């Protein structure tokens with residue numbers, strides 16, 4: 001599955017920070033039940049790789065890794081069998097390594113230079129990060145104007161309340177956010193259901 005198809009699976013990609021791998025499977029089950037299937041597990045915690053492996057056991061889940069910032073992490077998540085990779089920014093060296101891995105890739109961008117670096121690598125799909133503090137929707141509209149083929153997943157400070165505005169902008173295929181993960185599986189399923197129903 002290519003990155004565009006993954007971005008179109010649901011309006012929201014949950015940004016998951018997991019500290020206990022035992023929570024991973026029930027969390028992924030709740031998200032998938034609610035209709036959210038592309039799941040971004042950030043490498044912010046030592047439990048992340050095990051969490052990815054657990055979530056991959058859930059039918060329907062398309063599990064990716066977020067916060068990939070080194071080639072060592074790239075190797076680890078490739079070994080874990082992730083279906084997509086998200087980075088907070090775009091450097092030439094790591095960007096090239098991820099492109100060469102063949103794993104669908106969503107690099108973080110916040111400037112025209114970032115997007116141009118992506119174009120040079122053949123990429124057309126980008127995370128806009130950190131979305132809210134980089135100027136919000138107004139900034140993305142200005143930034144996207146010269147890049148007609150670019151498609152975005154704004155992430156960082158996006159909420160259930162602001163997601164519809166972002167999603168109404170054509171080049172935005174989905175948004176990323178941590179708000180979809182609740183304190184219990186029941187809450188997560190409810191939040192996922194609401195997120196999956198967002199118009200775009």
Ligand SMILES: O=C(O)C(=O)C[C@H](O)[C@H](O)COP(=O)(O)O
Nearest residue numbers: 015042067088155156157177178
């Ligand atoms: O770790 C990364 O690489 C990230 O992608 C960071 C996330 O964008 C934010 O953690 C989103 O968090 P919220 O603003 O709470 O939705």
